[in-house]
Amino acid sequence: MTGAPQVVLVEDDAIDTEAVRRTFTRRKLPARLVRFQDGDEALAAARRGEFERPCLFVIDLNLPRMPGLELLEALDRLAYLGDCEAVVLTTSSAESDRAHAHRLGASAYLSKSDRGALDRLGDLIEDFARRHVRTT
Amino acid sequence: MARARSDLFERIVEVAPSAILMTDGTGHVKLVNAEAERLFGWARDELVGQPIEKLVPVRWREAHPGHRASFMESPKPRTIGAGRDLFALRRDGTEVPVEIGLAPIDVAGAIHVVATVVDLTERRLAETRFRVAVESSPHAIAMVDENGIIVLANHELERLFGYTRSELLGRSIDSLVPERLRDAHPDHRSAFARDPRPRAMGTGRSLFGVRKDGQEVPVEIGLAPIESRDGLLVLASVVDITERQRAEDRFRRAVESAPNAMVMVDARGGILLANSRAGQIFGYAPAELIGRPVEMLVPSRFREAHPELRESFYRDLRSRPMGAGRDLFGLRRDGSEFPVEIGLNPLETPDGTLVLASVIDITERKRIEETRFLTTMQLERTNRELTRAKRDLELAVARLERSNEELDEFAYAVSHDLRSPLRGIENLATWITEDADESLTGDARRWLDLIPERIERMDRLLEDLLAYSRAVRAASSVEETDCHELVGDVLSMLPIPESFRVQVAIYLPLVKIHRVPLERVLMNLVDNAVKHHDRDRGTIEIFGRLVDEGSIELEVRDDGPGIPPQLRERCFGLFRSMSDRGGTGVGLALVKRVVENRGGSISIHDNQPRGTTFRLLWPVEP
Secondary structure, eight states, rough: OOBBBBEEEOOOEEEEEEHHHHHHHHHHHHEEEEEESHHHHOEEEOOOOOOOOSEEEOOSSSSSSSHHHHHHHHHHHHTTGGGEEEEESOOOOOOHHHHHHHTTSEEEEETSSSSSSHHHHHHHHHHHHHHOOOOO | HHHHHHHHHHHHHHOOOEEEEOOOOBBBEEEEHHHHHHOOOEEEEEEEESGGGGGSHHHHHHHHHHHHHHHHOOOOOOETTTTTTTTEOOOOOEEEEEEEEEEEEETTTEEEEEEEEOOOOHHHHHHHHHHHHHHHHHEEEEEEEEBBBBEEEEEHHHHHHHHOHHTTTSBBBBGGGOHHTTTTTHHHHHHHHHSSSOOEEETTEEEEETTTTEEEEEEEEEEEEETTTTTEEEEEEEEEEEHHHHHHHHHHHHHHSSSSEEEEEEETTTTEOOOOHHHHHTOOHHHHHSSBBGGGOOOOOHHHHHHHHHHHHHHHHOOOEEETTTTEEOOOSOOEEEEEEEEEEEEEEEEEEEEEEEEOHHHHHHHHHHHHHHHHHHHHHHHHHHHHHHHHHHHHHHHHHHHHHHHHHHHHHHHHHHHHHHHHHHHHHHHHHHHHHSSHHHHHHHHHHHHHHHHHHHHHHHHHHHHHHHHHTTOOOOOEHHHHHHHHHHHHSSSTTTTEHHHHHHEEEEEEHHHHHHOOOOOOHHHHHTTSSEEEESSEEEEEEEEEEEEEEEEEEEEESSSOOOHGGGGGGOEEEEEEEEOOHHHHHHHHHHHTTOOOEEEEEEEESSEEEEEEEEEEOO
């Protein structure tokens, strides 16, 4: 079965979620979007092994219950970040958050307040999809 | 009867305590009493019938009959040997000093002579002892008889008056008195004779003696009466006080020339000496103080206790300040008082222990102390006020800094956090436009179309606000800067239209400055000059010079519309854009903030013939 790779969005904000969705639609991204509203939910799914591997995590840092950075750390411990990739999409522009995210294995850090953030996210997803076209 | 009287007479003679002999007219011994036997050493019968010359020393024996003959010529009682040395010869050949009284006596019609012989050995011995004592006295001593004739003089007297002893003996004591006093001297002598008791001569007066060479010598004289058989003798002991007076003079001169007031007081509190300074501070002539009680210089309220205090000083004689710890005051003649400090020094003198008091008028010192005290109080108060003011100021500055920081944080948070909801609104507006498509009415579409422009504007505002709040947060380092190059960099980074001419005139050496913020400031100023120009073509001048070691001056001049003087201060305020040419009004506020944060200043002036000059003073770092 041939299929687009999976993009796991962990985002509580409806508008931001819609913005990502529309980016998918507008750019006809070759990927399937799965969305979780908070970190706990996403982590539970990860534990259950519900995610395809490799997949691309798009994580907001400012999440209810489990903050994004903790989720990243947990995913790393579950060895997801060996083959999966993670991108941070956040309102935080704190340098410490950025550095922390990179240390935990995030490959990109996008600021929501930047106009071009969604385009850049689209590029990253496109690139990821090209590298991981499912051929089974 | 005669027989009986003769016996009685003989018995009386026999027991008389003096040696008695009787000779006849030819000088042969007729009678000898027991005392005569004892004195001469001969037995009675060895003498009776012998010539009296047997008892006369050989050297005088030959002349003796002549003396006898002359007595017999006019036989009257008399004494021989008075005033000159007379000796009798004893059996053993020794001589004995004697005084002899001779009296004629008629025995059965024939003149006989009764000689009473007194042994002067003891008296002579006493006299000798007296002379030796007088001679060895360290004082000059004269013994004078009733007529003022010197009968005894010692070596010291010779030395003191310059006469030899033989010149002195027999001379009138009056001749040793200076001529001016000489006439009165016999009266003084008589006065002494009337009341003869040991005393000092001329108490209280200065006495002088006159030497053989006419020179006068200050002396002190003690007188003592000696009753003698020759009448009243007076022993005068004369002390040369030249040295003592010289020492006293030296002392007086030292006291006089002392810088302090000095008062010498005796044990009874009488003033013996006061120097001019003492007179001066108490308002008297020094002579007016002499002999007066020292209490006259003490304020009346302390006067009663003063004698007791004086006595307590005598009980513990040592140099010390008077009234330790207490404030002391002196009393002037006019009744006014003044603060004093007094040092007390005991002084051993021939006249007893005296006290030399050194008095310092400390009015001036007290005044200075008072002034200093007041000044110190004033200073302390001022200091306290200053400290308080400083603390208030520091608090205010700290509050201001904190509130500035809070403001910065606020501006930063606001500008940052407002952006993401703004992004959301932008998204929503876009989606409505996309999704509604043709279903929107004309007006709704028009209003919707206005949203992006407002969002754009708000974005710019937030961005500038962010820049403003970050402006002074940015770390900066001092760099050695070529300002011509710096201006070149600024110009290259700005989109300056072809129609604008830029002239650069920088007269500056390499300077150590905070380069990055200056670059930012210049960029803003040049950008403003272009953006706010009211014509298509324009000229911008950038000028630089060194003001002094501490700062450089940079001017950015344009030939734009200019800024009216009354708006110049306002245009540095936040959100005070003067035109609608796309500025948010943050630029100049940011410029001013950066300039002042670095210790510089900026001002707006007219440019000629039109336009604005921004004059910037930027500090040079050491």
